[in-house]
Amino acid sequence: MFLVTGATGGLGRRILRLLHEQNQPVRAFVQLSSRYGELEHRGAEIFIGDLQSERDLQQACKGVQFVISAHGSNASSRGGAEALDYRANRDLIAAAQAAGVAHLTFISVLGADRGYEDAPVFKAKWAIEQQLAASSLGFTILRPSGFSSNLLPLAEQFRQTGIYLLVGDPQSRSSIISTDDLARMAAASATTPAALNQTLAVGGPEALQRQEIPQIFSRIFNSEPIVINPPLMAIDGLRSLLGLVNPVAQTSLGTLRTLLANEFFCKPAELEILESTFGFQLETLEAFLRRYISL
Numbered sequence: 586m587f588l589v590t591g592a593t594g595g596l597g598r599r600i601l602r603l604l605h606e607q608n609q610p611v612r613a614f615v616q617l618s619s620r621y622g623e624l625e626h627r628g629a630e631i632f633i634g635d636l637q638s639e640r641d642l643q644q645a646c647k648g649v650q651f652v653i654s655a656h657g658s659n660a661s662s663r664g665g666a667e668a669l670d671y672r673a674n675r676d677l678i679a680a681a682q683a684a685g686v687a688h689l690t691f692i693s694v695l696g697a698d699r700g701y702e703d704a705p706v707f708k709a710k711w712a713i714e715q716q717l718a719a720s721s722l723g724f725t726i727l728r729p730s731g732f733s734s735n736l737l738p739l740a741e742q743f744r745q746t747g748i749y750l751l752v753g754d755p756q757s758r759s760s761i762i763s764t765d766d767l768a769r770m771a772a773a774s775a776t777t778p779a780a781l782n783q784t785l786a787v788g789g790p791e792a793l794q795r796q797e798i799p800q801i802f803s804r805i806f807n808s809e810p811i812v813i814n815p816p817l818m819a820i821d822g823l824r825s826l827l828g829l830v831n832p833v834a835q836t837s838l839g840t841l842r843t844l845l846a847n848e849f850f851c852k853p854a855e856l857e858i859l860e861s862t863f864g865f866q867l868e869t870l871e872a873f874l875r876r877y878i879s880l
């Protein structure tokens with residue numbers, strides 16, 4: 586039995602679909618308020634709980650062999666990085682160990698080990714990576730760069746307006762990962778011997794400059810892009826203003842600023858390891874978008 590947290594998220598839903606196709610028994614950890622109908626329809630056992638409750642995590646781990654931690658904090662979640670990326674994973678590791686789980690796959694983030702002090706999500710992921718590696722569980726830590734599925738709403742906006750908002754350095758590089766490829770890796774980690782007790786950088790096959798993304802949209806929609814390029818200082822200004830009324834949101838924006846101010850791409854050797862570990866070829870961003878966008 587697999588337990589998947591964040592099962593209703595962008596990545597979690599894809600993992601559930603794959604495990605269902607492989608006829609693997611799956612328990613999906615969802616909140617009562619989540620939209621989990623599709624998961625139920627796919628035969629997942631639904632566990633309704635709150636990741637911020639230790640008791641719920643202990644219950645959810647009972648009878649489980651493999652855990653995939655695919656939840657995270659986002660703008661709409663009740664808790665921030667400290668509650669969801671840190672405490673919920675710390676308690677999940679403890680519950681998994683107590684329940685005799687064999688393996689836990691953790692979705693971290695590329696650059697978790699770079700010591701970004703101003704980015705609560707990166708700090709939480711790094712602390713959990715260390716706790717997991719020191720635990721008695723078998724583990725796989727996947728450190729993805731940005732997800733290709735994040736770009737689908739931006740592509741839709743581009744289709745309607747021709748506008749692409751690019752904050753910060755247009756030449757900054759990122760190896761955006763196909764969210765479907767990452768889901769394949771997450772679903773396979775527990776049963777792939779080469780992934781056992783490994784920490785893997787996960788990115789797409791190209792280190793794309795940010796300015797190449799509107800060019801890809803332009804090719805797909807056959808329309809010239811209008812690129813609006815505010816400097817990173819615009820985010821700093823917004824953060825300072827927000828700090829006056831909402832200090833929590835100001836702290837959360839630190840993660841966004843870190844993402845915009847730095848490069849997140851994989852080295853060729855890291856991509857080789859990834860492809861040989863999981864035995865498939867990584868999908869480009871353009872190929873991913875063309876599969877999802879109907880013209």
Ligand SMILES: NC(=O)c1ccc[n+]([C@@H]2O[C@H](COP(=O)([O-])OP(=O)(O)OC[C@H]3O[C@@H](n4cnc5c(N)ncnc54)[C@H](OP(=O)(O)O)[C@@H]3O)[C@@H](O)[C@H]2O)c1
Nearest residue numbers: 591592593594595596619635636655656657659692731732
């Ligand atoms: N998106 C990226 O570009 C990116 C890049 C690198 C790493 N990552 C990491 O990849 C993972 C998956 O990201 P994602 O974008 O797919 O996540 P997401 O769409 O933001 O999903 C978050 C999930 O967590 C669930 N959740 C939040 N609070 C909960 C609670 N208290 N109890 C139970 N469930 C709760 C949400 O449930 P609801 O459906 O009810 O809200 C949702 O299923 C995360 O760990 C993220 O940090 C993401």
